[in-house]
Amino acid sequence: MFNFVAMQVENDVKQMEEQFQAKIDADIRIEPRDWMPEKYRKTLIRQMSQHAHSEVVGMLPEANWITRAPSLRRKVALLAKVQDEAGHGLYLYSACETLGADREETIDDLHSGKAKYSSIFNYPTITWADIGAIGWLVDGAAIVNQVALQKTSYGPYARAMVKICKEESFHQRQGYEIITVLANGTPAQKAMAQDALNRWWWPSLMMFGPTDADSPNTQQSMAWRIKRHTNDELRQMFIDATVKQAEVAGLTIPDKDLKWNEERGHYDFGEIDWEEFYNVIKGNGPCNKQRIEARRKAKEEGMWVREAAMAYAEKQKSKVKAA
Amino acid sequence: MNKELYEYVLRMGDDSLILGQRLGEWCGHGPILEEDIALTNVALDILGQARILMDYAGKLTNKKEDEVAFLREEWDYKNVLLVEQPNGDFAKTILRQFFFDAFRLPFFKELQNSKDETLSGLALKAVKETTYHLQHSSNWVIRLGDGTDESHQRLKTALEELWMFTGELFYADEVDTKLVNEGIAVDLNKIKPIWDAKVSEVFAQAKLQIPEESWMQKGGRKGKHTEHLGFLLSEMQYMQRAYPGCEW
Amino acid sequence: MSEIKKEWPLWEVFIRSKQGLSHKHVGSLRAADAKMAIENARDVYTRRSEGISIWVVESVNVHASNPTEQGPMFEPSDDKVYRHPTFYEVPEGVGHM
Ligand SMILES: [Fe+2]
Ligand SMILES: [Fe+2]
Numbered sequence: 001m002f003n004f005v006a007m008q009v010e011n012d013v014k015q016m017e018e019q020f021q022a023k024i025d026a027d028i029r030i031e032p033r034d035w036m037p038e039k040y041r042k043t044l045i046r047q048m049s050q051h052a053h054s055e056v057v058g059m060l061p062e063a064n065w066i067t068r069a070p071s072l073r074r075k076v077a078l079l080a081k082v083q084d085e086a087g088h089g090l091y092l093y094s095a096c097e098t099l100g101a102d103r104e105e106t107i108d109d110l111h112s113g114k115a116k117y118s119s120i121f122n123y124p125t126i127t128w129a130d131i132g133a134i135g136w137l138v139d140g141a142a143i144v145n146q147v148a149l150q151k152t153s154y155g156p157y158a159r160a161m162v163k164i165c166k167e168e169s170f171h172q173r174q175g176y177e178i179i180t181v182l183a184n185g186t187p188a189q190k191a192m193a194q195d196a197l198n199r200w201w202w203p204s205l206m207m208f209g210p211t212d213a214d215s216p217n218t219q220q221s222m223a224w225r226i227k228r229h230t231n232d233e234l235r236q237m238f239i240d241a242t243v244k245q246a247e248v249a250g251l252t253i254p255d256k257d258l259k260w261n262e263e264r265g266h267y268d269f270g271e272i273d274w275e276e277f278y279n280v281i282k283g284n285g286p287c288n289k290q291r292i293e294a295r296r297k298a299k300e301e302g303m304w305v306r307e308a309a310m311a312y313a314e315k316q317k318s319k320v321k322a323a
Numbered sequence: 324m325n326k327e328l329y330e331y332v333l334r335m336g337d338d339s340l341i342l343g344q345r346l347g348e349w350c351g352h353g354p355i356l357e358e359d360i361a362l363t364n365v366a367l368d369i370l371g372q373a374r375i376l377m378d379y380a381g382k383l384t385n386k387k388e389d390e391v392a393f394l395r396e397e398w399d400y401k402n403v404l405l406v407e408q409p410n411g412d413f414a415k416t417i418l419r420q421f422f423f424d425a426f427r428l429p430f431f432k433e434l435q436n437s438k439d440e441t442l443s444g445l446a447l448k449a450v451k452e453t454t455y456h457l458q459h460s461s462n463w464v465i466r467l468g469d470g471t472d473e474s475h476q477r478l479k480t481a482l483e484e485l486w487m488f489t490g491e492l493f494y495a496d497e498v499d500t501k502l503v504n505e506g507i508a509v510d511l512n513k514i515k516p517i518w519d520a521k522v523s524e525v526f527a528q529a530k531l532q533i534p535e536e537s538w539m540q541k542g543g544r545k546g547k548h549t550e551h552l553g554f555l556l557s558e559m560q561y562m563q564r565a566y567p568g569c570e571w
Numbered sequence: 572m573s574e575i576k577k578e579w580p581l582w583e584v585f586i587r588s589k590q591g592l593s594h595k596h597v598g599s600l601r602a603a604d605a606k607m608a609i610e611n612a613r614d615v616y617t618r619r620s621e622g623i624s625i626w627v628v629e630s631v632n633v634h635a636s637n638p639t640e641q642g643p644m645f646e647p648s649d650d651k652v653y654r655h656p657t658f659y660e661v662p663e664g665v666g667h668m
C-alpha cells in the first residue's frame with residue numbers, strides 16, 4: 001500500500017517535470033507560483049543571489065574613487081554608475097524574493113562566506129585608470145553575460161535583466177571613455193591606462209567562470225535555460241569584441257598568445273591562471289576580507305537605523321488603530 | 324568683473340560642492356540598499372547644482388569649472404562650516420542634511436526671483452530637487468527622533484555636535500547687502516523665520532528640544548574653516564594636484 | 572517596549588510611466604511604512620524618469636490566483652470573441668475605429 005502511494009507520487013512528479021521541461025523548450029517563461037523542480041528553484045536562487053551579491057560588492061572597488069575622481073563630470077558619472085549597481089543588486093534580491101528567498105537571509109549568507117560573488121571584485125582599484133578599466137572590461141564582460149540572460153527561463157530574472165541591460169549601456173561607455181582619454185593623454189596617463197589593462201585583463205576573463213570541461217552544472221542549467229551560453233562561449237564573445245577596442249585606444253592586451261584564428265573565426269588566447277582563480281574564489285584574493293568586512297559593517301551600523309524606522313512605523317500604526 | 328557676485332556664487336557653490344563630496348562618501352555603505360540609493364540621489368542633485376555654480380564662477384573669472392572646483396587653497400573655499408562636518412553616523416548625516424535642506428528650500432524659492440538669469444534658472448530646478456530632499460531628511464529626523472531609545476539618543480548627540488554650526492547659514496555681510504540691493508541675492512532675513520518654523524515643526528514630531536546654547540560658530544564664508552576641510556580637500560584635489568594640466 | 576520585527580516588510584511597486592497608461596508592476600523593495608515605500612520606489616525605480624505615478628502594496632496583501640487553475644480561470648473568456656473589436660465588421664470607408 002505504502003509503496004503504491006510512493007510510486008504514484010513519483011509518477012506525478014515525473015509527469016510534472018516533463019511538462020515543465022516542455023514549457024521551457026517552447027520558450028515559455030516560468031513565473032513565481034508555477035510548479036518547478038526543487039533543483040531548478042535552488043539553482044536559480046543560488047545564481048540570482050550570487051549575481052545580486054556581485055552587484056553590491058562590486059560597488060566597493062569603484063566607490064573607492066568617488067571622493068578622488070579627477071573632475072566633477074567624472075565624479076557625478078561614477079556616482080551615478082555605482083548607484084546603478086546598487087539598483088541592480090536590489091532588482092536581483094527582489095527577484096530572489098519571488099522564490100521566497102528572504103533578502104536578509106540571503107545577505108547573511110554572503111557575510112558568513114557561504115554565498116559567493118564574482119571574483120573580480122576582490123582586486124584592488126589602485127589608480128584612477130582602474131575605474132576606466134572596470135567600466136570597460138568588467139562591465140563589458142558582465143554585459144555579454146547579461147544580454148544573454150534577458151532570455152533566461154525564469155520570468156522575474158529575465159525582466160530584471162532587461163532593466164539592468166538598459167542601464168548598463170552607459171557603464172561600459174563611460175569606462176572606455178576614461179581609458180581612451182588617458183591613453184591619449186600625457187605619458188604618465190597613458191602608462192596608468194596600460195597598467196590598469198595589464199592588471200584587469202586576466203581577472204576579467206576569469207569572470208566567465210571555469211572552462212566548460214570544469215563546470216559540471218552547465219549542462220543542466222543550459223537545459224533549463226537558466227544559462228543560455230556556456231562559459232567558454234561567452235568568454236570568446238567578450239575577447240572577440242574587446243581586442244579591437246584595445247587597438248583603437250592604442251593599448252596592448254597583455255597576452256602574447258592572442259592572435260586571430262582565421263579558421264575558427266575567433267581570437268586564440270593564452271592560458272588562464274586557474275590556480276589564481278580558485279584561490280581568489282576561496283577567499284585568498286587581495287581584497288576578499290576587506291570587501292566582506294565593508295558590507296558587514298554597513299549592515300551592522302545600519303541596524304539601529306532600520307530598527308528605529310520599524311519602531312516608528314509600528315507606533316504610527318497603533319496610533320491609527322487607537323484613533 | 325562683479326567681485327561680489329563671484330564671492331556670492333562661490334559661497335553657494337562651495338556649500339553644494341563640499342556637501343556633495345561628503346554625501347558621496349556614503350555610497351556603498353548606507354544602512355540599507357534603498358537608503359544608499361536615496362542618499363546618492365541627493366548627492367547627485369547637489370553636485371549638479373555645484374557644477375552649474377562652479378561653471379558660473381569660472382565664467383566670471385575666465386577659468387574652467389574644474390579649476391574653480393579643485394584648484395583653490397583652503398582659505399578660498401567659502402562654504403559654511405556645517406557642510407564640511409564629517410558624516411559621523413546616519414543620525415548626524417541626516418540631521419546635517421535636514422538643517423541644510425530646511426535652509427536651501429526657502430533660499431532657492433527666493434532666488435527664483437533673482438535678476439541674475441543663471442541664478443534664477445538654477446533656482447527653478449533646485450526648488451524641485453530640494454523639496455524632495457527636505458521631505459526625505461525631515462521624515463528621517465522624525466523617524467529617528469521618535470523611533471527607538473537608541474536612535475533618539477544618537478540624534479540628540481548629533482544635535483549637540485551640529486547645532487553651533489547652524490547659525491552661519493544666515494551669515495550676511497557687505498557682499499549680501501550690495502547684491503540684495505541689486506536684486507540678485509536673497510535677503511537671508513526673510514529665510515531665517517521660515518527655517519526656524521520648519522525646525523520647530525519637525526523637532527516637535529521628533530520629540531527633540533532646540534538646544535538652549537545660542538553661541539554660534541562662523542568663519543566659513545570668510546574662508547576660515549574647521550580642521551575637517553583640509554582632509555576633505557586633500558582627497559578631492561588629489562588627482563588635479565598630482566597631475567596638473569591634464570584632461571580627464 | 573514590544574518586540575521589534577527585524578526586517579522591513581516587502582512592498583510590490585507599480586509605476587505609471589506616462590499619463591494615459593495603467594500602473595505596471597516593476598518589482599519590489601523593502602520599507603518600514605507606506606510613505607517610505609513610495610519614497611524608496613521613487614529613488615530605486617524612477618532614476619531615469621521612468622514614471623509619473625507610483626503605487627505600493629505590501630506584498631503580504633497581494634492575493635494571487637493559483638496557476639494550476641489557469642484553465643478554469645482564464646480560458647472561458649478565450650471563446651468570447653464578441654468582446655474583441657475585430658469581431659465586428661466595419662465598412663471600409665469609415666477608416667479607423
Ligand atoms: Fe555590474
Ligand atoms: Fe550592474
Ligand SMILES: [Fe+2]
Pocket residue numbers: 085139168171
Ligand atoms: Fe554596471
